Amino acid sequence: MEYSRRQILSAVGAIGIGAALGGWQTLPDEKAAYQSNNRIYTSGYDALVFAIGDGGEPKTAWVEWRLAGQTRDVLPMPDGNVLAVDDYGLTKFRQGQESITQTWRYGEIDGSVRGITADLAGGYYVGSWTPGQGFHKVVERDGAVERAWVYDWPDDNGMITAAADPDGRLAIATKSGDVHLIEERDSEPVKRWQWSPGNDEIIREVLWDGRGHLYVASEDHHLYKLQVGSSDPEMVWEYDAGNMIFGASVTPQDAIYVATNAGEIHSLRDVDGNPERQWRYQHTEYEGEAPTGEYFWDGLAHQVAARPDPDEECLYSCAYGENTVHRIDVVDGEPVKRWEFGGHTDNVREVRIHGEYVGITPGLWEQFR
Secondary structure, three states: OOOOHHHHHHHHHHHHHHHHHHOHHHOOOOOOEOOOOOEEEEEEOOOOEEEEEEOOOEEEEEEEOOOOOOOOOEEEOOOOEEEEEEOOEEEEEEEEOOOEEEEEEEOOOOOOEEEEEEOOOOOEEEEEOOOOOOEEEEEEEOOEEEEEEEEOOOOOOOEEEEEEOOOOOEEEEEOOOOEEEEEEEOOEEEEEEEEOOOOOOOEEEEEEOOOOEEEEEEOOOEEEEEEOOOOOOEEEEEEEOOOOEEEEEEOOOOEEEEEEOOOEEEEEEEEOOEEEEEEEEEOOOOOOOOOOOOOOOOOOEEEEEEOOOOOOOEEEEEEOOOOOEEEEEEEOOEEEEEEEEOOOOOOEEEEEEOOOOOOEOOOOHHHHO
Protein backbone atom coordinates (compact mmCIF):
# COMPACT_ATOMS: atom_id res chain seq x y z
CA MET A 1 0.00 0.00 0.00
CA GLU A 2 1.29 3.47 -0.85
CA TYR A 3 0.92 6.28 1.65
CA SER A 4 0.70 9.97 0.87
CA ARG A 5 3.30 12.41 2.17
CA ARG A 6 0.67 13.96 4.43
CA GLN A 7 -0.27 10.56 5.93
CA ILE A 8 3.37 9.77 6.65
CA LEU A 9 4.00 13.14 8.30
CA SER A 10 0.84 12.83 10.41
CA ALA A 11 1.89 9.37 11.54
CA VAL A 12 5.31 10.65 12.56
CA GLY A 13 3.61 13.45 14.50
CA ALA A 14 1.30 10.99 16.24
CA ILE A 15 4.29 8.91 17.35
CA GLY A 16 5.95 12.04 18.74
CA ILE A 17 2.80 13.07 20.59
CA GLY A 18 2.36 9.59 22.01
CA ALA A 19 5.90 9.60 23.34
CA ALA A 20 5.35 13.01 24.89
CA LEU A 21 2.10 11.98 26.55
CA GLY A 22 3.70 8.87 27.93
CA GLY A 23 6.43 10.95 29.49
CA TRP A 24 4.23 13.28 31.54
CA GLN A 25 4.11 10.99 34.57
CA THR A 26 7.89 10.58 34.79
CA LEU A 27 8.81 14.27 34.74
CA PRO A 28 10.08 15.74 38.01
CA ASP A 29 8.01 18.34 39.83
CA GLU A 30 10.82 20.90 39.74
CA LYS A 31 11.97 21.62 36.20
CA ALA A 32 14.90 23.73 35.11
CA ALA A 33 13.86 26.81 33.19
CA TYR A 34 14.63 26.72 29.50
CA GLN A 35 17.50 29.09 28.79
CA SER A 36 18.70 28.30 25.27
CA ASN A 37 17.48 29.97 22.08
CA ASN A 38 17.31 27.28 19.41
CA ARG A 39 13.63 26.42 19.79
CA ILE A 40 10.69 27.28 17.64
CA TYR A 41 7.05 27.02 18.70
CA THR A 42 4.03 26.04 16.64
CA SER A 43 0.28 25.98 17.22
CA GLY A 44 -2.62 24.77 15.15
CA TYR A 45 -6.24 23.82 14.76
CA ASP A 46 -5.53 20.49 16.51
CA ALA A 47 -5.28 22.30 19.90
CA LEU A 48 -1.60 21.38 20.20
CA VAL A 49 1.46 23.51 20.88
CA PHE A 50 4.87 22.10 19.97
CA ALA A 51 8.28 23.22 21.16
CA ILE A 52 10.76 22.07 18.54
CA GLY A 53 14.49 22.12 19.06
CA ASP A 54 16.48 23.00 15.96
CA GLY A 55 19.96 21.57 16.23
CA GLY A 56 20.19 21.10 12.49
CA GLU A 57 17.23 18.72 12.48
CA PRO A 58 13.85 19.16 14.22
CA LYS A 59 13.38 17.44 17.57
CA THR A 60 10.25 17.71 19.70
CA ALA A 61 11.08 19.07 23.16
CA TRP A 62 7.54 18.93 24.48
CA VAL A 63 3.89 18.99 23.36
CA GLU A 64 1.13 20.86 25.19
CA TRP A 65 -2.12 18.95 24.62
CA ARG A 66 -4.38 20.22 27.43
CA LEU A 67 -5.76 23.20 25.52
CA ALA A 68 -9.26 23.13 24.03
CA GLY A 69 -10.72 23.83 20.61
CA GLN A 70 -8.02 25.48 18.52
CA THR A 71 -4.71 27.05 19.52
CA ARG A 72 -4.51 30.02 17.19
CA ASP A 73 -1.54 31.83 18.71
CA VAL A 74 1.55 31.02 20.73
CA LEU A 75 4.09 33.52 22.05
CA PRO A 76 7.44 32.55 23.59
CA MET A 77 8.89 35.01 26.09
CA PRO A 78 12.61 35.72 26.67
CA ASP A 79 12.39 34.46 30.27
CA GLY A 80 11.33 30.97 29.16
CA ASN A 81 7.61 31.47 29.70
CA VAL A 82 5.17 30.67 26.89
CA LEU A 83 1.75 32.20 26.25
CA ALA A 84 -0.93 30.33 24.30
CA VAL A 85 -4.61 30.82 23.55
CA ASP A 86 -7.46 28.43 22.90
CA ASP A 87 -11.26 28.77 22.71
CA TYR A 88 -11.50 29.64 26.40
CA GLY A 89 -8.83 32.21 27.03
CA LEU A 90 -5.15 32.92 27.54
CA THR A 91 -2.77 30.57 29.38
CA LYS A 92 0.73 31.21 30.64
CA PHE A 93 3.14 28.30 30.94
CA ARG A 94 6.54 27.95 32.56
CA GLN A 95 8.86 26.10 30.25
CA GLY A 96 11.45 23.56 31.30
CA GLN A 97 14.03 21.71 29.26
CA GLU A 98 11.65 18.87 28.41
CA SER A 99 8.30 19.89 29.86
CA ILE A 100 5.88 22.69 30.52
CA THR A 101 3.69 23.59 33.51
CA GLN A 102 0.71 25.93 33.67
CA THR A 103 1.24 29.13 35.67
CA TRP A 104 -2.18 30.74 35.26
CA ARG A 105 -5.19 30.97 32.99
CA TYR A 106 -7.20 34.07 32.06
CA GLY A 107 -10.74 33.15 31.05
CA GLU A 108 -12.58 36.46 30.78
CA ILE A 109 -12.45 36.30 26.99
CA ASP A 110 -13.59 33.45 24.76
CA GLY A 111 -14.59 32.43 21.27
CA SER A 112 -11.89 32.50 18.62
CA VAL A 113 -9.22 33.95 20.94
CA ARG A 114 -6.04 35.31 19.32
CA GLY A 115 -3.79 38.35 19.03
CA ILE A 116 -1.35 37.72 21.89
CA THR A 117 1.23 40.41 22.53
CA ALA A 118 3.08 41.79 25.55
CA ASP A 119 4.93 44.91 26.64
CA LEU A 120 8.16 45.55 28.52
CA ALA A 121 6.29 46.57 31.68
CA GLY A 122 4.71 43.14 32.25
CA GLY A 123 1.38 43.66 30.52
CA TYR A 124 -0.18 40.88 28.42
CA TYR A 125 -2.76 41.54 25.72
CA VAL A 126 -5.28 39.36 23.91
CA GLY A 127 -8.36 39.71 21.71
CA SER A 128 -10.83 37.56 19.81
CA TRP A 129 -12.16 37.00 16.30
CA THR A 130 -15.57 36.70 17.95
CA PRO A 131 -17.47 40.04 17.85
CA GLY A 132 -17.99 42.11 20.98
CA GLN A 133 -15.13 40.67 23.03
CA GLY A 134 -12.89 43.75 23.00
CA PHE A 135 -9.12 43.81 23.45
CA HIS A 136 -7.92 42.90 26.96
CA LYS A 137 -4.88 43.89 28.97
CA VAL A 138 -4.08 41.50 31.82
CA VAL A 139 -1.43 41.77 34.52
CA GLU A 140 0.01 39.58 37.25
CA ARG A 141 -0.39 40.55 40.88
CA ASP A 142 0.67 38.38 43.82
CA GLY A 143 1.00 35.33 41.57
CA ALA A 144 -2.47 35.68 40.09
CA VAL A 145 -3.70 37.20 36.84
CA GLU A 146 -6.34 39.90 36.58
CA ARG A 147 -7.83 42.19 33.99
CA ALA A 148 -6.39 45.73 33.90
CA TRP A 149 -8.70 47.14 31.20
CA VAL A 150 -10.63 46.33 28.03
CA TYR A 151 -10.43 48.43 24.87
CA ASP A 152 -13.79 48.54 23.08
CA TRP A 153 -14.55 50.18 19.75
CA PRO A 154 -17.78 50.91 17.86
CA ASP A 155 -19.09 48.08 15.66
CA ASP A 156 -16.58 45.63 17.12
CA ASN A 157 -16.88 42.63 14.83
CA GLY A 158 -13.66 41.05 16.09
CA MET A 159 -9.91 41.43 15.73
CA ILE A 160 -7.07 39.36 14.29
CA THR A 161 -3.74 40.30 15.78
CA ALA A 162 -1.91 42.96 17.76
CA ALA A 163 1.64 44.19 18.37
CA ALA A 164 3.24 46.27 21.12
CA ASP A 165 6.29 48.43 20.53
CA PRO A 166 8.99 49.44 23.07
CA ASP A 167 7.29 52.80 23.62
CA GLY A 168 4.14 51.11 24.88
CA ARG A 169 2.05 51.74 21.78
CA LEU A 170 -0.28 48.97 20.67
CA ALA A 171 -1.35 48.34 17.09
CA ILE A 172 -4.55 46.30 16.74
CA ALA A 173 -5.72 44.76 13.46
CA THR A 174 -9.48 44.34 13.08
CA LYS A 175 -11.68 42.20 10.86
CA SER A 176 -13.11 45.42 9.40
CA GLY A 177 -9.79 46.17 7.68
CA ASP A 178 -8.64 48.86 10.13
CA VAL A 179 -5.59 49.29 12.30
CA HIS A 180 -6.08 51.06 15.64
CA LEU A 181 -3.12 52.57 17.48
CA ILE A 182 -3.79 52.84 21.20
CA GLU A 183 -1.73 53.78 24.23
CA GLU A 184 -2.40 53.75 27.94
CA ARG A 185 -3.14 56.99 29.77
CA ASP A 186 -4.15 57.09 33.43
CA SER A 187 -4.48 53.30 33.40
CA GLU A 188 -7.00 53.34 30.54
CA PRO A 189 -6.62 52.64 26.78
CA VAL A 190 -6.86 55.67 24.48
CA LYS A 191 -7.02 55.52 20.70
CA ARG A 192 -4.50 57.78 18.97
CA TRP A 193 -5.53 57.06 15.40
CA GLN A 194 -7.25 54.62 13.09
CA TRP A 195 -5.84 53.70 9.67
CA SER A 196 -7.17 51.75 6.72
CA PRO A 197 -5.70 50.95 3.30
CA GLY A 198 -9.00 52.06 1.80
CA ASN A 199 -10.90 48.77 1.74
CA ASP A 200 -12.59 46.45 4.20
CA GLU A 201 -10.35 43.41 3.64
CA ILE A 202 -9.13 41.73 6.83
CA ILE A 203 -5.79 42.85 8.24
CA ARG A 204 -3.83 39.69 9.05
CA GLU A 205 -0.59 40.96 10.58
CA VAL A 206 0.86 44.04 12.23
CA LEU A 207 4.57 44.16 13.02
CA TRP A 208 6.92 46.84 14.37
CA ASP A 209 10.52 47.08 13.23
CA GLY A 210 11.76 49.05 16.26
CA ARG A 211 12.56 52.12 14.17
CA GLY A 212 9.16 53.73 13.98
CA HIS A 213 7.81 51.62 11.13
CA LEU A 214 4.70 49.49 11.28
CA TYR A 215 4.19 46.74 8.69
CA VAL A 216 0.58 45.85 7.90
CA ALA A 217 -0.27 42.66 5.98
CA SER A 218 -3.71 42.43 4.43
CA GLU A 219 -5.98 40.02 2.61
CA ASP A 220 -6.08 42.68 -0.12
CA HIS A 221 -2.77 41.10 -1.31
CA HIS A 222 -0.63 43.98 -0.02
CA LEU A 223 2.01 44.56 2.61
CA TYR A 224 2.07 48.20 3.74
CA LYS A 225 5.00 49.93 5.40
CA LEU A 226 3.88 52.87 7.56
CA GLN A 227 5.94 55.56 9.23
CA VAL A 228 4.48 56.13 12.69
CA GLY A 229 5.24 59.38 14.49
CA SER A 230 3.36 61.72 16.77
CA SER A 231 0.52 62.28 14.28
CA ASP A 232 -1.32 60.14 11.72
CA PRO A 233 0.78 57.45 9.99
CA GLU A 234 2.29 58.01 6.57
CA MET A 235 2.58 55.19 4.04
CA VAL A 236 6.16 54.63 2.90
CA TRP A 237 5.40 51.94 0.31
CA GLU A 238 3.17 48.99 -0.49
CA TYR A 239 4.01 45.59 -1.95
CA ASP A 240 1.61 43.50 -4.05
CA ALA A 241 2.15 39.79 -3.31
CA GLY A 242 -0.40 38.64 -5.88
CA ASN A 243 -2.55 36.89 -3.28
CA MET A 244 -3.79 37.29 0.28
CA ILE A 245 -1.05 37.76 2.88
CA PHE A 246 -1.43 35.99 6.22
CA GLY A 247 1.90 36.43 8.01
CA ALA A 248 5.05 38.54 7.98
CA SER A 249 8.44 38.80 9.65
CA VAL A 250 11.19 41.45 9.67
CA THR A 251 14.79 41.10 10.84
CA PRO A 252 17.22 43.68 12.27
CA GLN A 253 19.00 43.47 8.90
CA ASP A 254 15.79 44.78 7.26
CA ALA A 255 14.98 41.50 5.55
CA ILE A 256 11.21 41.26 5.11
CA TYR A 257 9.22 38.07 4.55
CA VAL A 258 5.53 37.43 3.86
CA ALA A 259 3.45 34.24 3.76
CA THR A 260 0.63 34.04 1.20
CA ASN A 261 -2.58 32.25 0.37
CA ALA A 262 -0.78 30.60 -2.57
CA GLY A 263 1.52 28.74 -0.17
CA GLU A 264 4.43 31.02 -0.99
CA ILE A 265 7.05 32.83 1.07
CA HIS A 266 8.32 36.07 -0.47
CA SER A 267 11.62 37.66 0.55
CA LEU A 268 11.79 41.46 0.22
CA ARG A 269 14.32 44.21 0.70
CA ASP A 270 13.79 47.94 0.89
CA VAL A 271 15.78 49.27 -2.10
CA ASP A 272 15.90 53.04 -2.58
CA GLY A 273 12.66 53.44 -0.66
CA ASN A 274 10.73 50.71 -2.50
CA PRO A 275 10.10 47.00 -1.85
CA GLU A 276 12.05 44.67 -4.11
CA ARG A 277 11.47 40.91 -4.13
CA GLN A 278 14.63 38.83 -3.74
CA TRP A 279 13.19 35.35 -4.10
CA ARG A 280 10.03 33.27 -3.75
CA TYR A 281 9.73 29.91 -1.98
CA GLN A 282 6.90 27.43 -2.56
CA HIS A 283 5.99 25.78 0.75
CA THR A 284 3.02 23.67 -0.36
CA GLU A 285 2.66 21.44 -3.40
CA TYR A 286 -0.55 21.35 -5.43
CA GLU A 287 -1.84 21.20 -8.98
CA GLY A 288 -3.34 24.15 -10.82
CA GLU A 289 -3.69 27.73 -9.59
CA ALA A 290 -4.30 28.88 -6.05
CA PRO A 291 -7.50 30.93 -5.64
CA THR A 292 -7.04 34.65 -5.02
CA GLY A 293 -10.49 35.56 -3.71
CA GLU A 294 -11.06 32.79 -1.18
CA TYR A 295 -9.04 30.90 1.41
CA PHE A 296 -6.93 28.10 -0.03
CA TRP A 297 -7.45 25.66 2.83
CA ASP A 298 -5.37 22.94 1.17
CA GLY A 299 -2.28 25.00 0.56
CA LEU A 300 -1.99 28.45 2.14
CA ALA A 301 1.15 29.44 4.04
CA HIS A 302 -0.06 31.08 7.24
CA GLN A 303 3.05 32.38 8.98
CA VAL A 304 6.76 32.97 8.60
CA ALA A 305 9.38 33.72 11.27
CA ALA A 306 12.96 34.74 10.55
CA ARG A 307 15.93 34.37 12.90
CA PRO A 308 17.75 37.64 13.72
CA ASP A 309 21.15 36.28 12.71
CA PRO A 310 23.40 38.70 10.78
CA ASP A 311 25.61 35.84 9.54
CA GLU A 312 22.97 33.35 8.43
CA GLU A 313 19.64 33.85 6.66
CA CYS A 314 17.33 31.27 8.20
CA LEU A 315 13.54 31.30 8.53
CA TYR A 316 10.60 29.03 9.27
CA SER A 317 7.22 28.78 7.58
CA CYS A 318 4.03 26.87 8.34
CA ALA A 319 1.10 25.88 6.15
CA TYR A 320 -2.40 24.48 6.01
CA GLY A 321 -3.31 21.32 4.09
CA GLU A 322 0.05 19.60 4.49
CA ASN A 323 0.13 20.74 8.15
CA THR A 324 3.89 21.17 7.99
CA VAL A 325 6.65 23.46 9.21
CA HIS A 326 9.71 24.11 7.03
CA ARG A 327 13.11 25.44 7.91
CA ILE A 328 14.37 27.49 4.99
CA ASP A 329 18.05 28.37 4.60
CA VAL A 330 19.18 30.87 1.98
CA VAL A 331 22.21 29.59 0.06
CA ASP A 332 23.85 31.72 -2.62
CA GLY A 333 20.82 33.97 -2.63
CA GLU A 334 18.27 31.16 -3.13
CA PRO A 335 15.91 29.50 -0.60
CA VAL A 336 16.59 25.85 0.23
CA LYS A 337 14.46 23.62 2.46
CA ARG A 338 16.66 22.36 5.32
CA TRP A 339 14.04 20.21 7.00
CA GLU A 340 10.32 19.57 7.36
CA PHE A 341 8.33 18.89 10.53
CA GLY A 342 4.93 17.18 10.39
CA GLY A 343 3.81 16.82 14.00
CA HIS A 344 0.48 18.66 13.72
CA THR A 345 -2.61 16.80 12.55
CA ASP A 346 -4.59 19.88 11.51
CA ASN A 347 -3.82 23.30 10.05
CA VAL A 348 -0.59 24.79 11.45
CA ARG A 349 -1.41 28.40 12.15
CA GLU A 350 1.64 29.86 13.89
CA VAL A 351 5.38 29.40 14.02
CA ARG A 352 7.39 31.53 16.43
CA ILE A 353 11.04 31.72 17.38
CA HIS A 354 12.33 31.73 20.95
CA GLY A 355 13.12 35.38 21.60
CA GLU A 356 10.77 36.66 18.89
CA TYR A 357 9.16 38.81 21.54
CA VAL A 358 5.68 40.15 20.72
CA GLY A 359 5.11 41.93 17.42
CA ILE A 360 8.52 43.42 16.86
CA THR A 361 11.58 42.45 14.88
CA PRO A 362 13.27 39.46 16.56
CA GLY A 363 16.28 40.48 18.59
CA LEU A 364 15.48 44.18 18.78
CA TRP A 365 13.88 44.09 22.22
CA GLU A 366 17.26 43.61 23.87
CA GLN A 367 18.24 47.07 22.65
CA PHE A 368 15.50 48.61 24.78
CA ARG A 369 16.16 46.76 28.04
